[in-house]
Amino acid sequence: MIVRPGTAAAALFLVMASAANSAEDGASLFARFECNRCHRIERAPDPPLEKQCLGCHERILSGAFNAPADLLSHWQGRLTSLTAVPSLIGTSKRFKRSWLADYLMDPVDLRPALPATMPRLRLKREDAERLAEFLAPADTPDPVPAGNPANGRKRFETLGCGACHRFSGADASSSVPPPMAVDPAALARGIALAPDLRYTRERFRRESLALWIRDPASFKADTPMPALPMSPIDAADLAAWILTSPLAQAPAATVPKPLPLLEREIRWPEVEERVFKKICRHCHADAAFAFGDGGPGNTGGFGFPARGFNLATYQGISSGIRDRDTGRRMSVFAPGPDGTTPLIVAAMLARHAEIAGRPDSAVRGMPLGLPPIPLEEIQKVATWISLGRPR
């Protein structure tokens, strides 16, 4: 007897995809969405090392990873993604609950020097609200503190805050280094993790801001922001300026147009080398080689069900992906939601759109939460597909 392929697998997939339980609290959502694979937090243990995207990358960069030296140095030369991620320690005194929920639903790029962004996860609004409550349990009224913004503007300059921070839209030029010795590695980490202060008024608890500016480690022991020498009045003035300085509108980001197909032949080894092997297969791995864990884009993770998409081999990419809703396999070369662009190309273009602030609700941008693939590389993939995917 021939069973119609797809039915049983699809049923199983749907059971897994709807694992969400309406009574689930923030802590178990945090565990189910595996937030701690990227974020440290005091209230949840780190997952095993082989699950830690951040922890493993840090160990590789610092040389603490147990591997032969030649291999380590090879890896160190290639690793740029998820090598620094803000920890979620002490969020309750820092962030507004309502901002957290909005951000989780629709993440924006907060840190100009950090290549990664918070990924768009498969969160329902109520999940985001419970997670926000978990991260900010006490959401008391938040009065605007008093202070002298003009003095704050001056202190920003003299204290060298601009060595790490951008404050886009504000009149905040500052090229002075901080008035104290900061070790170069700590400075580099500080620059990578310093948020654009434009978003602070939306997200930071106003009553805490002056204290944060003066003594950030009292909120968050692992913060890369140094305590700079200043009086409580300076701190209040800085806070007032950051919260109230007029902001120019952010320039409208445009979604770049895809490039036309190339005129030359492109075979699998070229697109594999340029795109799939470099980035994609770290999340869409061959489960057979990775002890059954094919990464979040294959065997599931970060709250995504197993889409079964293996980008590590020609056979894998040709075996398609499970449909997000029905679980039935479909080709990634078939037209995506717009009816013409192959799904896999549409996903890479959607990442450009997400960065421009226009997420596509029908297709998730890829690579998930990481810098977009350059248009010239997407053009190669599109050309390869149009030629019948020669191997």
Add this chain to the structure above:
Amino acid sequence: MCILHRLVLAAVLSLPGISPACMNGSDGDWESAAVAEAEKLLDEGNYAKAVGVLLNVPVIKNGSAGDPPKFRFDDPDLDARALRVAAAAVVRSSGTISRGAFSRLSVNGHVRSGERDDQIAWAKEIFAGDYKVKLDDPSVSSLFAEALAAEGRRVEARTILEDLAQRDLIADSYSWATLAALRNRAGDVAGRDAAFAKCRASAKRLMSSRVCAGGSMQ
């Protein structure tokens, strides 16, 4: 910590000459390496060699799983992969891979002789088992269909492959070649040529003339 090396091995598999320490044979991970090597050989059309490198893998050697893994992390699929490669080698060589090699393949510990039909039947059973549990996994369905076709169960084989083809989910040049032959037999000449064209696109460059040549099938 070996798991970590294996885990990231996927990322560096294509690097010649670099191999994480725990891959050097001391702790049981040679099995994973052997299976990976066999998969590669199969993909390159080296059926006999593919089976050759599997001969010491317990599930092939004894017909049952070896000792419970001591150092291997959780790799429940390894035995299944080893069997799948061996079975695919049998099917794709039309049951003609070297007798010496095959006589050591076994089912449930019972060593079988090298009869061609027996070989194909054995291989088909391997895929049938996978097919039951991994429905809608194109790599499994197409191998099952290849085995059915080799056994002469052409209607069933074609049903599976046409469904995959219609959804553009045939991943392997060998499966395209099988579909081309099945269409040819059913008098669908245009369909046959279309399948051979797909076969050529999906075959490794040097393999195409061998796998996708019209005359060589049934």
